[in-house]
Amino acid sequence: MAERTLVILKPGALQRGLVGEVISRFEKRGLKLVALKMVRLTDEVLDIHYAHLKDRPFFPWLKNGMKAAPVILCCWEGCEAVKVVREMAGATNARKAVPGTIRGDYSMSAQENIIHTSDSPENAAIELDRFFVPEDYCEYQSVLDPFKYSPDEI
Numbered sequence: 001m002a003e004r005t006l007v008i009l010k011p012g013a014l015q016r017g018l019v020g021e022v023i024s025r026f027e028k029r030g031l032k033l034v035a036l037k038m039v040r041l042t043d044e045v046l047d048i049h050y051a052h053l054k055d056r057p058f059f060p061w062l063k064n065g066m067k068a069a070p071v072i073l074c075c076w077e078g079c080e081a082v083k084v085v086r087e088m089a090g091a092t093n094a095r096k097a098v099p100g101t102i103r104g105d106y107s108m109s110a111q112e113n114i115i116h117t118s119d120s121p122e123n124a125a126i127e128l129d130r131f132f133v134p135e136d137y138c139e140y141q142s143v144l145d146p147f148k149y150s151p152d153e154i
């Protein structure tokens with residue numbers, strides 16, 4: 001069954017010129033891009049998005065890092081997309097992320113770890129609603145689906 005998940009390319013991805021590399025990985029895997037925009041995040045939205053970390057000592061650094069430059073917000077769609085994208089991202093602490101994952105290939109940091117990915121289908125739905133309005137989604141036929149999936153997967 002098709003799922004949608006949120007990916008945020010963090011300020012470090014933009015500044016280091018990795019936006020194309022990271023997006024290309026999801027494209028090549030076969031995920032469908034259905035929404036994309038570039039924004040500057042605010043304290044208000046970061047307080048909500050990272051509410052589970054608000055009592056951690058690094059919270060102010062995390063927020064400053066996420067406000068240091070614009071971010072790229074994208075929504076990727078595919079069969080079990082939440083789990084697939086999260087596994088492609090790799091471990092939160094990039095020094096422990098397996099080579100071949102995005103964090104394992106492009107980062108040395110537990111904080112400056114290139115991307116955010118939703119961690120469950122439930123949170124993906126909440127996070128997508130946090131950053132996108134219905135008009136942001138572009139409907140189009142993914143013409144290669146029969147070459148990417150069996151009939152029971154889509």
Ligand code: UDP
Pocket residue numbers: 050053058062091092110111112113115116117119
């Ligand atoms: N983070 C950090 N230090 C930590 C844990 C997390 O700086 O010890 C930052 C890091 O940028 C991470 C974000 O907080 O991506 C959100 O943390 P979470 O535990 O949700 O990890 P994620 O879902 O991003 O892998």
Ligand code: MG
Pocket residue numbers: 117119
């Ligand atoms: Mg998380």
